[in-house]
Amino acid sequence: MTRLTALLAASLTLGIAGAHAQETGLDLQTNASPLDWMTGCWTHERYDQREVWSEDLGGLKFGYAVNRDENGKVTFFEDLRIENRSGSAVYIASPRGAAPTEFVETERTGLSITFENPDHDYPQKITYGANRVALVATISTIDDDRVQSWAMYDCKEMGRE
Numbered sequence: 001m002t003r004l005t006a007l008l009a010a011s012l013t014l015g016i017a018g019a020h021a022q023e024t025g026l027d028l029q030t031n032a033s034p035l036d037w038m039t040g041c042w043t044h045e046r047y048d049q050r051e052v053w054s055e056d057l058g059g060l061k062f063g064y065a066v067n068r069d070e071n072g073k074v075t076f077f078e079d080l081r082i083e084n085r086s087g088s089a090v091y092i093a094s095p096r097g098a099a100p101t102e103f104v105e106t107e108r109t110g111l112s113i114t115f116e117n118p119d120h121d122y123p124q125k126i127t128y129g130a131n132r133v134a135l136v137a138t139i140s141t142i143d144d145d146r147v148q149s150w151a152m153y154d155c156k157e158m159g160r161e
Contacts, residue, residue: 035061035082035089037111037130041155048072050160051080051152059084091115091126118142 038061041052048068054061063080079094089105103115103126112129123139123146130136138149155161 034108034110035113038128041161042152043155043158043160044150044152045158048160049152050155052155053080089113089115116142122146123148 036056038053039055041050043050048070049065050067051063051065053063061082063082065076065078065080066074067076069075077096079097079100081092081100083090083092089108091103091105092100093103094100101117101120103117103120105113106116107114109129112127114125114127116125118124122141124142125138125140125144127138128136129138136149136151138147140147
C-alpha cells in the first residue's frame, strides 16, 4: 500500500483553517466537532493530488483521494472514511477499491489525531496535524521509522476547485 503514502498528505495554513472555522462557527481551540479542521478539499502544491473530506455526518467523515498525471489521467484513487466507534475514531482506507484497512485512534489533541495499525505493512501510523503553518499528514512505522510527511493546501487557494 505504498501509494497510500502519496495520498495521505493533507495540509493547509491556519488562516485557511480559520476561514473554515468562520464558515462553520467552529472554534479551532475547542473544536465542537473535533475533526472539522480536516473538512474540505486539499491539494499538493506541485502535483495533481487531491484529498477531500466531508463535514462530520453523525460520527462519520467521508473522504477520497485521487492522483492524476500530467495528462489528467487518474493514476491512483482511494476511498477514505473516519468512523466514531465507542468514542474513538477509526481511519479506514480502501486504495484502488481494495479491501479496507483500519487504523485505530491512539492519540488526539485539539488539532492533531494519530491512527495506528501495527499489523499493516506500511504505513502503520498515520497522523494528521495542524500547526501555525500547515496541516500535515505524516506516515511511519509504529516505531517512527520510515517517516514521510506531505503538505496539501486548500484547493480554492491553489485554483483547483
